[in-house]
Amino acid sequence: MLIPFTAPYDLRGTLCGGQAFRWRDEGDGWFCGVIFGNTVRMRRVDEGIEFMSAPDDEAFLAQPIADYLRLDDDMEEVYAALSEDEHLADAVRQHRGLRVLRQEPWECLVSFICSANNNIPRITANVEDMAANYGESLLRHRLPPHDDGEANSEATCERRAFPTPRMLVHAGEQALRDLKLGFRAPNVIAAAAGIADGDGPDLYALREADFDDALAELVKLRGVADKVANCVMLFSLDKPQAFPVDVWIVKAMRDWYPDAPAPPPLNSNGKKASPTEKQKREMRQWAHERFGTHAGYANQYMFHHKRWMGTAQAPHTSLLPRVAGTADDR
DNA sequence: TTCCAGGTCCGGC
DNA sequence: GCCGGACCTGGA
Numbered sequence A: 001m002l003i004p005f006t007a008p009y010d011l012r013g014t015l016c017g018g019q020a021f022r023w024r025d026e027g028d029g030w031f032c033g034v035i036f037g038n039t040v041r042m043r044r045v046d047e048g049i050e051f052m053s054a055p056d057d058e059a060f061l062a063q064p065i066a067d068y069l070r071l072d073d074d075m076e077e078v079y080a081a082l083s084e085d086e087h088l089a090d091a092v093r094q095h096r097g098l099r100v101l102r103q104e105p106w107e108c109l110v111s112f113i114c115s116a117n118n119n120i121p122r123i124t125a126n127v128e129d130m131a132a133n134y135g136e137s138l139l140r141h142r143l144p145p146h147d148d149g150e151a152n153s154e155a156t157c158e159r160r161a162f163p164t165p166r167m168l169v170h171a172g173e174q175a176l177r178d179l180k181l182g183f184r185a186p187n188v189i190a191a192a193a194g195i196a197d198g199d200g201p202d203l204y205a206l207r208e209a210d211f212d213d214a215l216a217e218l219v220k221l222r223g224v225a226d227k228v229a230n231c232v233m234l235f236s237l238d239k240p241q242a243f244p245v246d247v248w249i250v251k252a253m254r255d256w257y258p259d260a261p262a263p264p265p266l267n268s269n270g271k272k273a274s275p276t277e278k279q280k281r282e283m284r285q286w287a288h289e290r291f292g293t294h295a296g297y298a299n300q301y302m303f304h305h306k307r308w309m310g311t312a313q314a315p316h317t318s319l320l321p322r323v324a325g326t327a328d329d330r
Numbered sequence B: 001t002t003c004c005a006g007g008t009c010c011g012g013c
Numbered sequence C: 001g002c003c004g005g006a007c008c009t010g011g012a
Helices: A011-015 A058-068 A075-082 A086-095 A105-113 A120-134 A165-171 A173-178 A182-196 A211-218 A226-236 A247-256 A277-308
Strands: A002-004 A024-027 A030-035 A038-045 A048-054
Touching: A002 A058, A011 A030, A011 A038, A030 A058, A038 A058, A048 A058, A075 A086, A075 A277, A086 A277, A105 A120, A105 A182, A105 A226, A120 A165, A120 A173, A165 A173, A165 A182, A173 A182, A211 A226, A226 A277, A247 A277
Parallel strands: none
Antiparallel strands: A002 A048, A024 A030, A030 A038, A038 A048
16 A cells, blocks of 8 residues: 655664664565554655555554654754754755654653663564564464565564553563563563553653653653653654753764763763763753754754764664573573 | 663762 | 762673
8 A cells, every 4th residue: 555655755764773673674675563563564665655564454554654654744844944053954965854753652662661771783672572472463464475575575574563561561570581671671561560550651641741741751660761751752752852862962962062061971080971861951951942843853863873874774683583481591 | 801782770979 | 969880681
């Protein structure tokens, strides 16, 4: 099925650039992922976004997918605003079509709880492993291979939905440790328990909340502080002014904006300095004053430019999921 | 061996 | 409030 759409859209950079973790590059422009309880395969064509999905009807999924991809964002306005800045003007030229996604909040929250002191290939593995072991099976609704795909493309789309909070609570902390989540395992379980029993935030309701209220709710969760909360707000909760400050954003701000409130490269002990929560708030404030509601897009282009320039294409890791409780001697 | 990765928490000032 | 160290894991 086709979603008509003619503006620039960089599917690879957007789906596989580090804001979502379940999209796989299948080659020939196709990407396969699991969203809204469906296996979805999509690619960019001249007339728009072509996709196929299962088990739900494609006509039913077209609008949710358009929302997920944020096809309705006015990128010309965003580009005009960002291009007043010489560094971002360059980043926009090089990565035109890169977008922020509107992900499902629960999966996004867990993904970024897993991002703490971690790297993208391992976050990807953690998220996929949780789905493979504890998510609802979509096997009965296997997606047919696309016409010009590889022979094994059918197998790569035998995926499971991301597990619900209740499913992860039932699995338990040790199960997630067995999947190598490490110290993040209890944080994921605590968030799952809070949301499953109603003590935690209603994530979808936070889409309607204002920025400060949503932030305050999110940081109540164990394992969620300024950076993770801003990622969840930007990538899933309709907070375009969110500005997650990570090592790459710090690098960009040091390199590009000497007067911006970034921490020095080294602290007083000569060790690598990481920004304090206060400095992150100051950096976000600086970004908001400079870029307004487009701070989130500024952030995404800064991150993408610093993180992926000079590397090969955005990585996608092995699809072989780790199986809990087997072949591992603790 | 040491450092690092889309950080957060905790204890000591 | 504001640091500085610890933290699972695994690749470089």
